[in-house]
Amino acid sequence: MKVRIECTYQTPKGIAATFTSEEMDASKALAIVEDFKKTGRMKNIIFFDFQEHTWSLKELRKQMEEIQTDPHNVTVYFDGGFERETSHSGLGCAIYYQQNNTFYRLRKNALVEELCSNNEAEYAALHLALMELERLGVHHLPVSFYGDSQVVVNQLMGEWPCYEEELTKWAERIENKVNQLGVTPEYMHISRKKNREADRLATQALEGMEITSKKELSE
Known part of the structure; x- marks a missing residue:
């Protein structure tokens, strides 16, 4: 806060x-x-x-x-990847937060088959992160979201228009979940290099490696 x-x-x-x-x-x-x-x-x-x-x-x-007893000081990194050959998408997110004076990192990925583009995969990765925030009990706090997709970040910030019907549906889904949690989002675009952790999680999902982990961190 x-x-x-x-x-x-x-x-x-x-x-x-x-x-x-x-x-x-x-x-x-x-x-x-x-x-x-x-x-x-x-x-x-x-x-x-x-x-x-x-x-x-x-x-x-x-x-x-x-x-102090609730998750706070929350930062989220998200990334999605799409394979045209298989029509599979890999989603990844890394969530950093503080609770009871301790710092944690939560990593989560998922493999999905119903998406049609890389941009959809990026939106889906952000939605995956929001679902994890809900499970953690994050609510009514500012949350920083970092992604390497200019499309997703700029559309959610209102900087770019959204003409594609499927992406519009994803944007609305994201906004509805954000409103439901009561969080105030801050979306920031970063380079792929700085988003390496989420990118790796998305790649591992495409490779069939499912990851759900929580780790206590030193400051």
């Missing part, structure tokens, strides 16, 4: 000014405010989240205590 701080600082002579911070992790924002409060000169402290909802110091402390 990311927030920005807005507060009033008053000097010993009574000169006051209002300051607004850059967006940062809520835990970092709380630590900064706690340090500032030691001066006894901080007033009217308010936190704004990504949806512009306001939080008092007490409310944000409580929220951070509760959120």
